[in-house]
Amino acid sequence: TYIYPEGKDVSQAVADEIADFIKEKQKKGEKCVLGLPTGSTQLGIYAELVRKHREEGLSFSNVVTFNIDEYYPMSPHSIHSYNNYMQRHLYEHVDIPEENIHIPDGTIMFDSVHDYCREYEKMIKEAGGIDLMLLGIGRTGHIGFNEPGSGRNTRTRIITLDPVTRQEEATEFQGFINVPRRAITMGVDTILESRKIILVALGESKASVIQKTVEEDPDSDVPASFIQEHHDVKVVLDSGASSQL
Numbered sequence: 476t477y478i479y480p481e482g483k484d485v486s487q488a489v490a491d492e493i494a495d496f497i498k499e500k501q502k503k504g505e506k507c508v509l510g511l512p513t514g515s516t517q518l519g520i521y522a523e524l525v526r527k528h529r530e531e532g533l534s535f536s537n538v539v540t541f542n543i544d545e546y547y548p549m550s551p552h553s554i555h556s557y558n559n560y561m562q563r564h565l566y567e568h569v570d571i572p573e574e575n576i577h578i579p580d581g582t583i584m585f586d587s588v589h590d591y592c593r594e595y596e597k598m599i600k601e602a603g604g605i606d607l608m609l610l611g612i613g614r615t616g617h618i619g620f621n622e623p624g625s626g627r628n629t630r631t632r633i634i635t636l637d638p639v640t641r642q643e644e645a646t647e648f649q650g651f652i653n654v655p656r657r658a659i660t661m662g663v664d665t666i667l668e669s670r671k672i673i674l675v676a677l678g679e680s681k682a683s684v685i686q687k688t689v690e691e692d693p694d695s696d697v698p699a700s701f702i703q704e705h706h707d708v709k710v711v712l713d714s715g716a717s718s719q720l
């Protein structure tokens with residue numbers, strides 16, 4: 476666990492690590508497969524990566540990305556979609572080839588979702604697996620949208636959002652009832668198969684769930700706690716998020 480005084484120090488440290496990782500892969504002539512989340516926590520990290528691209532020439536030409544989740548149903552063009560978030564905060568500002576970007580599709584017909592999720596898993600495998608997975612954490616202990624009750628062996632699938640999560644997003648969607656009831660998310664097992672994991676949390680509102688994630692036994696009540704079972708995981712916090720450790 477790494478603790479920095481402020482959110483901006485966290486963003487800087489994590490963006491530096493991601494940039495170094497991308498460059499290392501570039502030197503070896505390899506592509507770099509990233510698993511990426513959305514959320515306010517990641518904004519500073521993505522802004523710093525964009526700055527590194529503009530001012531320091533950091534290239535994303537060898538980067539392949541798989542986003543961890545998307546609301547369901549959700550149009551990619553909706554202002555609320557994670558697709559839109561990713562375009563706005565990262566993809567449209569860097570030189571990542573469009574065909575290297577993968578985001579779960581919230582427009583798939585309901586009876587095809589199961590097959591689609593298997594297809595998403597297959598695409599990750601065909602890309603060689605995820606090298607580096609960046610994670611945020613929800614107040615319910617979710618990673619991606621693996622809400623409480625999500626087991627260690629879950630794979631990419633459609634899930635029902637926890638009311639606490641929907642409540643958290645209510646303002647964003649101008650009301651609880653407008654928040655989608657479901658989402659497509661990588662599973663806990665999909666996440667744990669990544670070669671490296673960095674989980675980031677900011678602010679006191681995450682302090683309690685971070686305490687459970689890192690100090691209590693792994694359990695599906697707090698799906699994020701399963702990251703303890705990974706051999707190369709970093710938890711990066713500001714002072715607020717670490718205040719109950």
Ligand code: GLP
Binds near residue numbers: 512513515517612640
């Ligand atoms: C959403 C996303 C998660 C993210 C979480 C935290 O629920 N599905 O992937 O980690 O939000 O969001 P924030 O960083 O805004 O607290």
